[in-house]
Amino acid sequence: MNKSKVWLAILSxxxxxxxxxxxxxxxxxxxxxxxxxxxxxxxxxAEAPMMEMEEAIVDEGGTVDSAFSTDNAADAERIxxxxxxxxxxxxxPADAMEAIGEMAEEMGGFIVYSNLFKTTTSQGLxxxxxNITVRVPAEQLESALEEIKGLVEDPEVDIIxxxxxxxxxxxxxxxxxxxxxxxxxxxxxxLAIMDNATETEDVISVFRELTSVREEIEVLEGQIKYYRxxxxxxxISVTLQAKAAVEPISIGGWQPGVEVQRAIQALVxxxxxxxxxxxxxxxxxxxxxxxxxxxxxxxxxxxxxRRVKKAGKQENVKKGKSK
Numbered sequence: 001m002n003k004s005k006v007w008l009a010i011l012s013x014x015x016x017x018x019x020x021x022x023x024x025x026x027x028x029x030x031x032x033x034x035x036x037x038x039x040x041x042x043x044x045x046a047e048a049p050m051m052e053m054e055e056a057i058v059d060e061g062g063t064v065d066s067a068f069s070t071d072n073a074a075d076a077e078r079i080x081x082x083x084x085x086x087x088x089x090x091x092x093p094a095d096a097m098e099a100i101g102e103m104a105e106e107m108g109g110f111i112v113y114s115n116l117f118k119t120t121t122s123q124g125l126x127x128x129x130x131n132i133t134v135r136v137p138a139e140q141l142e143s144a145l146e147e148i149k150g151l152v153e154d155p156e157v158d159i160i161x162x163x164x165x166x167x168x169x170x171x172x173x174x175x176x177x178x179x180x181x182x183x184x185x186x187x188x189x190x191l192a193i194m195d196n197a198t199e200t201e202d203v204i205s206v207f208r209e210l211t212s213v214r215e216e217i218e219v220l221e222g223q224i225k226y227y228r229x230x231x232x233x234x235x236i237s238v239t240l241q242a243k244a245a246v247e248p249i250s251i252g253g254w255q256p257g258v259e260v261q262r263a264i265q266a267l268v269x270x271x272x273x274x275x276x277x278x279x280x281x282x283x284x285x286x287x288x289x290x291x292x293x294x295x296x297x298x299x300x301x302x303x304x305x306r307r308v309k310k311a312g313k314q315e316n317v318k319k320g321k322s323k
Contacts, residue, residue: 079170079227082138083235084145087161088152093130093240096151100238103147104134109233127242135233144236158243169227176227180220187213 090096094116101111112133120126136144145164152158190213194206 077170078168079173079231080138081167081169081227081230081234082141083165083237084141085161085163085237086145086148086159087239087241088149089158089160089241089243090151091153091243093128093242096240097130097132097238099151100132100134100148103144104136104236107136107140107144109134109136112235121244125244127244129242130240131238132240133235133237135235138232138234141234141236144234148236148238153243160241161239169231173224173227176220176224180217180224183213183217183220187217 088096097114097116101114104111112135114130114132116128116130118126118128134144141164145162149155149159149162187210190206190210194203194210197203197206
């Protein structure tokens with residue numbers, strides 16, 4: 001087998017693999033150029049082994065063309081990753097955590113993380129708290145949130161925080177799949193070249209290229225799998241606080257703890273107002289006043305110096321005349 005033709009084929013396929021790092025349209029253009037380079041190589045006269053390799057590449061040519069046909073991102077299936085965070089107050093965090101885990105498994109999900117621990121309140125009362133993260137099918141996210149919120153006694157008071165986020169990763173997945181198709185086409189061409197290589201040096205060179213392309217393919221497959229699995233299963237993180245830990249002390253209808261909280265909040269708000277005022281004075285008012293009054297001050301000072309100097313000269317003249 002002609003060694004120069006082998007290296008030309010390897011170079012063409014390397015360009016095809018490198019094009020996968022570009023944007024989809026640019027990648028397709030570079031890939032088509034690389035394939036054309038291989039096809040033009042096939043037209044070169046060569047011995048029988050080389051002709052067999054050409055037939056293999058020609059057979060793969062249709063696959064390469066179809067592999068580079070990318071779907072329009074606008075028509076692609078939307079891939080959205082949805083997650084939720086909840087912070088609620090329940091009577092028994094341990095029971096609530098167990099109920100949330102069972103609910104996730106019944107829905108076809110699973111528990112990612114769970115932690116039950118104890119804390120001591122300011123009154124010296126030891127109460128349990130819990131954290132749990134579960135994954136449920138994305139289409140059942142709303143139902144799961146409703147079931148979790150159903151664990152509280154008073155939704156208006158006991159649901160401290162609720163946050164649902166969504167991230168559209170359709171374009172990222174589309175781009176990754178396009179790059180994956182390009183790399184798979186490059187791998188096919190390299191395999192065809194290796195099958196027809198006869199020199200040990202040629203085989204080693206092609207093998208190196210194959211190893212590099214295969215590594216990139218596996219990385220892209222992992223990224224695509226991560227995105228699709230994250231979109232298929234939504235994560236819900238729940239913080240569970242014991243009602244005894246947040247319930248204020250009540251004495252004959254009077255809740256001193258609540259008043260203390262209000263006083264502290266008023267103090268914080270007052271301090272924020274003072275600090276904000278100082279910041280505006282130092283960073284805004286003082287520079288503006290300096291720009292306005294500094295020139296006036298310098299002019300007045302210069303005029304005064306001139307007057308004093310003039311008065312001094314006149315005084316000296318009078319003294320000279322008197323002598």
